Amino acid sequence: MSSDSLPATLVRRYDREGGTHAHEHAQVLFGVGGTLQVEVAGHAAWVDATCGLVVPAGAIHTYCATSMARVLVIDDLTGPATERLRRFELPPGWSKHGSAFDALLDTLLGATTIRQRRRIDLDALAERIDADLARDWTVADLAEACCLSPQRLRARFASSLAQSPMAFVRARRLRRAEELLRRGFALDTVAVQVGYASASALSAALRRECDLGARDLRRKRAFLES
Numbered sequence: 001m002s003s004d005s006l007p008a009t010l011v012r013r014y015d016r017e018g019g020t021h022a023h024e025h026a027q028v029l030f031g032v033g034g035t036l037q038v039e040v041a042g043h044a045a046w047v048d049a050t051c052g053l054v055v056p057a058g059a060i061h062t063y064c065a066t067s068m069a070r071v072l073v074i075d076d077l078t079g080p081a082t083e084r085l086r087r088f089e090l091p092p093g094w095s096k097h098g099s100a101f102d103a104l105l106d107t108l109l110g111a112t113t114i115r116q117r118r119r120i121d122l123d124a125l126a127e128r129i130d131a132d133l134a135r136d137w138t139v140a141d142l143a144e145a146c147c148l149s150p151q152r153l154r155a156r157f158a159s160s161l162a163q164s165p166m167a168f169v170r171a172r173r174l175r176r177a178e179e180l181l182r183r184g185f186a187l188d189t190v191a192v193q194v195g196y197a198s199a200s201a202l203s204a205a206l207r208r209e210c211d212l213g214a215r216d217l218r219r220k221r222a223f224l225e226s
Contacts, residue, residue: 018064026082027055034069037147054086064147087114133194
């Protein structure tokens with residue numbers, strides 16, 4: 001049985017709209033395709049074709065997917081295996097071995113627990129920022145794009161990248177600014193395109209964070225125009 005032949009009544013589709021809710025019963029999620037970002041009672045997790053997730057009864061959970069995600073969802077499973085939040089490993093080709101209740105329960109009970117935090121797709125986040133550099137980005141905007149709370153996003157950036165989310169945005173803006181300036185665009189034009197209020201503000205940021213002053217900019221532009 002391929003993943004395409006899984007019962008339609010069990011497979012649900014999730015997109016960027018997402019949502020927040022809680023159930024009186026436990027849920028077990030088996031990833032089929034794409035990546036579903038989930039936050040359960042403040043704990044970050046994610047589900048894809050390699051893993052599943054137990055959402056305990058009564059736990060408030062938020063979910064969304066940056067692109068379409070398909071997840072097989074089992075409701076009302078009771079017992080020790082569903083009493084706590086747990087992300088578990090799915091065996092390769094699990095969906096081909098049948099989706100009968102007993103087989104899914106065996107997969108859950110026999111699976112190895114994965115202790116890993118929600119993955120932040122930095123490439124996707126950078127692409128989203130680059131597509132709208134002039135936007136007045138906030139930490140809340142970035143957190144929503146990553147399906148995390150602002151506090152958790154700050155903590156993840158600090159531990160993984162040793163920088164703040166807004167520093168990540170500034171780096172993207174300045175990177176694009178340098179590219180455009182090397183191509184001969186005027187400083188004031190570039191400033192507007194990458195989200196700076198003025199040419200002087202962009203120039204100061206380049207000097208402060210890239211050690212690139214106005215003289216360097218003029219030299220690069222003169223070289224390109226010669």
